[in-house]
Amino acid sequence: MNYDFIKLTVGVLATIGLYSALYKETKLYRFFEHIFLGLAAGFTLVAVWTETLKPMWWDQMVGRTADGSEESVPGLWLFAILVPIGLLGYTVFSRKHNWMSRIPIGIILGLWAGQQVQVWWTRYGPQMSDSMVPIIPTTSQFRVPPTDGLPTEQIQAIASQLYVSQALSNIVLVFTVLSVLSYFFFSFELKSRLVKGVNLSGRWLLMIGFGAIFGSTVMGRFALVIDRMFFIWIEWFKEGILRIPG
Amino acid sequence: MNLLRLGKILQGVPRQALYTMLIVVASVPLFFRVEVPNSPDQPAIDLFVTLNTIPAERPVLVESDWTLSSRGESMGQMEALLRIMMRRNVKFVLYSGADPQAPQVARNVIRRINAERKRAGQPEYKKWVDWVDAGYYPDLAGLANAMATDIRRAFAGRQDTNERGSMQDIFRSPVLQNVKSISDVALLVNVHASGTIDILNERLYRRVPLASMCTGVMGPQSMPYYASGQLVGISVGLKGVYDLEQMMEYGVVGKSIRERPHPKTIVSSNHDEIVIQPFTGQKNYDRAARYYFSLHFAMTLMIVAIIAGNIGMILTRKPKRKGGQ
Numbered sequence: 071m072n073y074d075f076i077k078l079t080v081g082v083l084a085t086i087g088l089y090s091a092l093y094k095e096t097k098l099y100r101f102f103e104h105i106f107l108g109l110a111a112g113f114t115l116v117a118v119w120t121e122t123l124k125p126m127w128w129d130q131m132v133g134r135t136a137d138g139s140e141e142s143v144p145g146l147w148l149f150a151i152l153v154p155i156g157l158l159g160y161t162v163f164s165r166k167h168n169w170m171s172r173i174p175i176g177i178i179l180g181l182w183a184g185q186q187v188q189v190w191w192t193r194y195g196p197q198m199s200d201s202m203v204p205i206i207p208t209t210s211q212f213r214v215p216p217t218d219g220l221p222t223e224q225i226q227a228i229a230s231q232l233y234v235s236q237a238l239s240n241i242v243l244v245f246t247v248l249s250v251l252s253y254f255f256f257s258f259e260l261k262s263r264l265v266k267g268v269n270l271s272g273r274w275l276l277m278i279g280f281g282a283i284f285g286s287t288v289m290g291r292f293a294l295v296i297d298r299m300f301f302i303w304i305e306w307f308k309e310g311i312l313r314i315p316g
Numbered sequence: 317m318n319l320l321r322l323g324k325i326l327q328g329v330p331r332q333a334l335y336t337m338l339i340v341v342a343s344v345p346l347f348f349r350v351e352v353p354n355s356p357d358q359p360a361i362d363l364f365v366t367l368n369t370i371p372a373e374r375p376v377l378v379e380s381d382w383t384l385s386s387r388g389e390s391m392g393q394m395e396a397l398l399r400i401m402m403r404r405n406v407k408f409v410l411y412s413g414a415d416p417q418a419p420q421v422a423r424n425v426i427r428r429i430n431a432e433r434k435r436a437g438q439p440e441y442k443k444w445v446d447w448v449d450a451g452y453y454p455d456l457a458g459l460a461n462a463m464a465t466d467i468r469r470a471f472a473g474r475q476d477t478n479e480r481g482s483m484q485d486i487f488r489s490p491v492l493q494n495v496k497s498i499s500d501v502a503l504l505v506n507v508h509a510s511g512t513i514d515i516l517n518e519r520l521y522r523r524v525p526l527a528s529m530c531t532g533v534m535g536p537q538s539m540p541y542y543a544s545g546q547l548v549g550i551s552v553g554l555k556g557v558y559d560l561e562q563m564m565e566y567g568v569v570g571k572s573i574r575e576r577p578h579p580k581t582i583v584s585s586n587h588d589e590i591v592i593q594p595f596t597g598q599k600n601y602d603r604a605a606r607y608y609f610s611l612h613f614a615m616t617l618m619i620v621a622i623i624a625g626n627i628g629m630i631l632t633r634k635p636k637r638k639g640g641q
Contacts, residue, residue: 126474
């Protein structure tokens with residue numbers, strides 16, 4: 071029995087243990103849950119030091135002496151100031167000194183808030199501009215002609231027109247944007263029947279959107295179950311025990 | 317059997333029975349290799365075309381923000397991405413900005429794909445020469461800001477093992493030695509299971525082409541970026557991986573190309589004259605092809621269960637009394 075197979079077997083036991091919660095909450099489930107949490111916490115602690123704090127902070131703070139291939143690098147001892155600032159966060163546990171914990175939080179909030187105007191616009195600006203689409207067709211032809219195998223000039227000529235089917239699609243987009251926006255008019259009473267209708271449509275369209283999101287989410291979750299089954303049946307049972315290549 | 321009783325039976329199926337059925341329908345199809353008919357989505361085609369047309373001499377930034385909790389989808393994404401880049405000899409930088417476990421998970425995938433290449437008689441994709449490891453960054457927003465202003469300062473101090481086995485600054489590697497700013501990077505691909513693509517879009521849009529390979533859960537949140545041109549391409553969930561595997565197998569051509577490398581070659585409606593040859597004779601179909609067949613059975617089970625539950629609800633619904641009593 072080699073090391074890889076032992077590793078796989080432990081993984082299979084952990085999978086079965088965690089899935090036993092589907093039957094009911096068992097001691098087996100609790101056991102593996104605690105192992106998982108402990109492993110994740112321990113791994114994270116070590117990884118944060120080895121992957122981030124050591125190379126990005128400690129090594130740069132203490133500098134480096136020259137060796138055969140690398141020149142010496144002077145230490146940036148100002149980086150040491152980050153330690154007391156960071157430690158101030160822990161004063162939250164002291165009633166007397168907890169006001170000091172607001173200093174690092176304030177620095178983080180200030181940095182974050184300062185970025186938000188530009189960040190918001192870079193994220194949503196292109197989407198807002200993309201929602202403003204033409205809704206009047208430029209040709210009476212309904213469908214976009216097939217372009218497979220056509221020369222580039224003809225494809226470009228077709229692309230320059232707005233066909234009726236495309237205009238209808240754009241109308242759906244514009245109506246969806248406006249009606250969904252109208253759904254969030256909470257500050258005043260909606261009296262007009264037209265506005266009420268648009269508002270209701272917005273609600274329905276939101277529900278349809280949520281349904282699509284739910285479908286995509288479920289598909290993602292199923293993929294995770296299937297992956298676990300693949301791990302048990304193919305990687306462990308078929309390839310590990312029966313020694314049949316997957 | 318009266319309808320009320322039937323309705324109660326349909327509504328009262330124990331959840332343990334449903335879970336058992338799910339495990340059976342998710343497991344049995346895994347033993348069969350079936351090529352499920354599929355038409356790749358345009359966002360995935362655009363991603364594939366981008367990966368196959370970026371200049372090979374400029375590096376790609378691979379931000380790997382997934383762990384084993386989304387292995388079912390993200391590992392297939394990562395494998396497909398690595399296979400395409402390695403077959404084109406595109407150099408890349410690996411880093412993570414979402415989870416401390418993410419870099420190690422990605423390194424394991426690179427090791428496995430390298431072993432696969434070795435078995436197929438292909439050259440190994442060498443660390444330092446072909447790719448470098450820039451590790452984990454706990455503050456992605458800060459990193460992305462720094463990348464936008466000065467990429468050398470953003471990754472400053474990062475070292476990796478060079479060919480001689482000693483640690484050296486990653487900007488001395490063949491991968492990054494010519495990179496002076498973010499615009500020298502060909503593409504940034506985010507393999508993610510959380511909202512990291514939001515942060516990247518907010519800070520790096522228009523500075524470097526961005527692409528997303530996300531889970532099904534993140535798909536609806538990420539797709540508007542593609543629609544508005546903020547992403548050059550996107551592959552969503554298992555379907556996205558299957559799309560990529562299919563395109564690797566059959567290639568992609570533009571609309572105006574008449575001669576196709578294979579009868580099943582995919583036609584991109586967003587491109588005119590491109591021809592991307594299939595990776596013939598190589599391992600293209602892998603994880604997604606295995607899972608996709610099972611996924612259809614699992615989805616069918618869910619649809620059947622929803623219909624049965626709704627029929628049960630209708631049958632057991634008490635008739636309304638007249639006069640509102």
